[in-house]
Amino acid sequence: xxxxxxxxxxxxxxxxxxxxxxxxxxxxxxxxxxxxxxxxxxxxxxxxxxxxxxxxxxxxxxxxxxxxxxxxxxxxxxxxxxxxxxxxxxxxxxxxxxxxxxxxxxxxxxxxxxxxxxxxxxxxxxxxxxxxxxxxxxxxxxxxxxxxxxxxxxxxxxxxxxxxxxxxxxxxxxxxxxxxxxxxxxxxxxxxxxxxxxxxxxxxxxxxxxxxxxxxxxxxxxxxxxxxxxxxxxxxxxxxxxxxxxxxxxxxxxxxxxxxxxxxxxxxxxxxxxxxxxxxxxxxxxxxxxxxxxxxxxxxxxxxxxxxxxxxxxxxxxxxxxxxxxxxxxxxxxxxxxxxxxxxxxxxxxxxxxxxxxxxxxxxxxxxxxxxxxxxxxxxx
Numbered sequence: 001x002x003x004x005x006x007x008x009x010x011x012x013x014x015x016x017x018x019x020x021x022x023x024x025x026x027x028x029x030x031x032x033x034x035x036x037x038x039x040x041x042x043x044x045x046x047x048x049x050x051x052x053x054x055x056x057x058x059x060x061x062x063x064x065x066x067x068x069x070x071x072x073x074x075x076x077x078x079x080x081x082x083x084x085x086x087x088x089x090x091x092x093x094x095x096x097x098x099x100x101x102x103x104x105x106x107x108x109x110x111x112x113x114x115x116x117x118x119x120x121x122x123x124x125x126x127x128x129x130x131x132x133x134x135x136x137x138x139x140x141x142x143x144x145x146x147x148x149x150x151x152x153x154x155x156x157x158x159x160x161x162x163x164x165x166x167x168x169x170x171x172x173x174x175x176x177x178x179x180x181x182x183x184x185x186x187x188x189x190x191x192x193x194x195x196x197x198x199x200x201x202x203x204x205x206x207x208x209x210x211x212x213x214x215x216x217x218x219x220x221x222x223x224x225x226x227x228x229x230x231x232x233x234x235x236x237x238x239x240x241x242x243x244x245x246x247x248x249x250x251x252x253x254x255x256x257x258x259x260x261x262x263x264x265x266x267x268x269x270x271x272x273x274x275x276x277x278x279x280x281x282x283x284x285x286x287x288x289x290x291x292x293x294x295x296x297x298x299x300x301x302x303x304x305x306x307x308x309x310x311x312x313x314x315x316x317x318x319x320x321x322x323x324x325x326x327x328x329x330x331x332x333x334x335x336x337x338x339x340x341x342x343x344x345x346x347x348x349x350x351x352x353x354x355x356x357x358x359x360x361x362x363x364x365x366x367x368x369x370x371x372x373x374x375x376x377x378x379x380x381x
Contacts (some may be wrong), residue, residue: 001210001211001213001216001222001223001226002050002209002210002211002230003209003210003211003222003225003226003227004048004049004050004088004090004225004227005046005048005090005206005207005208006023006025006048006088006090007209007225008207008208008209009023009204009207011180011184011207011209011222012180012204012207015176015179015180015183016176017173017176017177017180017191017204018173018201018202018203018204019203019204019205019207020092020093020095020203020204020205021093022039022092022093023090023091023092023093024038024090024091024092025048025088025089025090025091026073026088026089026090026091027087027088028073028077029070029071029073029074029077030070031073032045032069032070032072032073032089032091033066033067033069033070033073034066035069035091036063036065036066036069036070036091037066039091039092039093041093041094042062042063042064042093042094043062043063043069043091043092043093043094044060044061044062044063044090044091044092044093044094045060045061045062045063045069045072045073045076045089045090045091046059046060046089046090046091046092047059047060047076047079047081047086047088047089048086048087048088048089048090049081049082049084049085049086049087049230050084050227050230051081051082051084052082052125053081053082053125054081057079057081057082058075058076058079059076059079059081059086061075061076062094069091073089073091076089077089084230085229087227087229095195095197095203095205096197096198097193097195097196097197097205098195098196098197098198098200099120099122099195099196100122100123100193100194100195100196100205101118101119101120101122101160101161101170101193101194101195101196102117102118102119102121102122102123102124102126102129102137102191102192102193102194103116103117103118103122103170103173103174103177103190103191103192103194104116104117104118104126104188104189104190104191104192105117105177105178105181105186105188105189105190106187106188106190107187107188108141111141113141113142113143113144114141114142114144114178114181114182115139115140115141116139116140116141116142116148116156116174116177116178117137117138117139118137118138118156118157118159118160118170118174119136119137119138119160120136120160120161121133121136121137122192122193122194122195123192123193126192138156138159138160140152140155140156142178144178144181144182147178147179147182148174148175148178148179150171150175153171153172153174153175153178154167154168154171156171156174157170157171157174158171161196165200166196166200166202169200169201169202170194170202173191173194173202173204177189177191180209184209184211184219184222185211185212185215185216185218185219186209186210186211186212187210187211187212188208188209188210189208189209190206190207190208190209191204191205191206191207191208192206192208193205193206233300234247234297234300234301235247237293237296237297238280238293238297241289241290241293242283242290243280243281243282243283243290243293243294243297244259244279244280244281244283245278245279245280245281245297246278246279246280247277247278247301248275248276248277248278248279249275249277249303250269250274250275250276250277250278250303251274251275251277251303251304251305251306251377252269252274252275252276252277252304252305252306252307252308252373252374252377253277253278253280253298253299253301253304253306253307253308253336254266254269254276254277254278254279254280254307254308254310255280255282255291255294255295255298255307255308255309255310255311256280256281256282256309256310256311257281257282257283257311257312257313257316257321258281258283258312259281261310261312262279262280262281263279264366265308265310265366265370266279268366268367268370269308269370269373269374271370272367272370272371272374273374274370274373274374274377274378277298277301277303277304278297278298278301280294280297280298282294282316282321283316288320288321288323288324288327289324290324291320291321291323291324291325291327291328292324292327292328292331292332294328295307295325295328295329295331295332295334296328296331296332299332299334299336304336305336305376305377305378306336306337306338306339306373306376306377307334307336307337307338307339307373308338308339308340308341308369308370308373309321309325309338309339309340309341309342310340310341310366310369310370311340311341311342311343311344312343312344313342313343313344313345313346313347313350314344314345315345316344316345317345317346317350318342318343318344318345318346318347318349318350318351319346319349319350319353320346321342321350322342322349322350322351322353322354323353325338325340325354325357325360326353326354326356326357329357329359329360335359337359337361337373337376338359338360338361339360339361339362339363339369339372339373339376340354340360340361340362340363340369341362341363341364341365341366341368341369342354342362361373361376
C-alpha cells in the first residue's frame with residue numbers, strides 16, 4: 001500500500017525525522033489559497049498522487065502569492081499523472097536550499113535485506129543517477145532485526161557529505177529512517193530530496209513510503225491512510241474479496257492460485273510471445289465466488305482477448321475452481337476464449353464439471369495451456 005507525501009511526512013515526524021513546518025493539504029483551489037495566505041510568502045504547491053515524476057508532469061509549482069497559489073492549485077488539480085487523477089495538493093512554505101541529497105531504503109530481494117542508498121545527487125530521479133553516475137550512489141545493507149549501528153550511519157553519511165558537522169546531522173536522519181522503515185513494515189522509505197538549508201539544517205523536503213500489505217494488520221493507523229481515490233473499482237473489489245490483483249497492459253487475462261505460480265505463468269506467457277493483462281492470484285481459498293469475481297474483473301478490461309486459468313490444487317480444490325468458472329461464465333456471459341489447466345486436489349472431479357460447459361479449452365500441461373491462450377489471444381486481436 002502506498003501513502004501520500006503529506007501522510008509519509010506525518011510518519012516521519014512521529015519517528016523524529018525533521019520535516020519542514022507549515023504544510024497543509026487542500027482539495028480545492030480555494031483551500032490552497034487560504035493555506036497559502038496563512039503561511040505568507042512564497043509556497044510550493046505539490047500534487048499528492050501515488051506516482052513519481054510529479055515535477056516533470058507539472059505537478060509541482062512555486063507560487064509567490066496566495067492568489068498565484070490558487071491558480072497553480074487549480075491547474076494541478078486538473079492533471080492526471082501516470083494515469084492517476086490528482087485529487088489533493090500539499091501547500092508548503094518554499095525554502096532556500098543549500099544542497100540536495102537523495103536518501104532511501106528499499107528491500108533488496110536478492111540479498112533478502114533492506115538496502116540504504118544515499119547520494120549527493122539529490123532532487124533528481126535516482127534511477128538516472130544509478131545509470132549515469134553509479135559512483136555517486138552509495139549503498140549499505142542492514143539487518144532490521146539488529147538495526148542500523150550509529151557508526152554505519154556515520155560512515156554512509158560521510159560518503160555523501162565531506163563536512164563532518166553536516167554529515168553528523170545526516171547520519172542521525174539515516175538512523176531514524178532505518179528505524180522508521182523497520183517499525184512500519186515498509187518496502188520503501190525515501191527522501192528525495194533530503195535538503196541542507198543555508199543555516200545548516202537537514203530536512204526531509206519530500207517523503208515517500210510504500211507499506212507491505214501483508215503487515216497492515218499490525219498497523220491500523222497506517223491502514224486508515226489508504227486513499228480509495230487512488231484505486232480502480234477492480235482493485236477495490238479484488239481487495240474486498242481477498243484477491244491479489246495488479247492490472248498490466250497485455251491481452252491475456254491470467255487467473256492463478258499462488259504468487260509464485262502467477263509469476264511463472266506470466267513469464268511463460270511472455271516466453272511464448274504473449275503479454276499478460278494482469279496479475280491475479282485467487283490464493284489458497286476454495287471459494288467459488290472468488291473465481292466469479294476474478295472473471296468479472298478481467299472481462300472489464302477491453303484489452304483482454306483470451307483468459308488463462310492455471311490452477312495447481314493443493315489447499316485450493318480443483319472442483320471448486322471449476323464450479324466457480326462455470327458459474328462465472330454463466331453470470332457474466334463472457335464470450336472470450338478461456339483456456340484452463342487444472343492439476344491437483346479433486347482434479348478429476350473438476351474436469352468432469354468443466355466437460356459440461358461450452359467455450360472452454362482444457363489443457364494438460366502448463367506449456368500447452370500457455371501456447372493455446374497465446375494463439376487464441378492473437379486470433380482475437
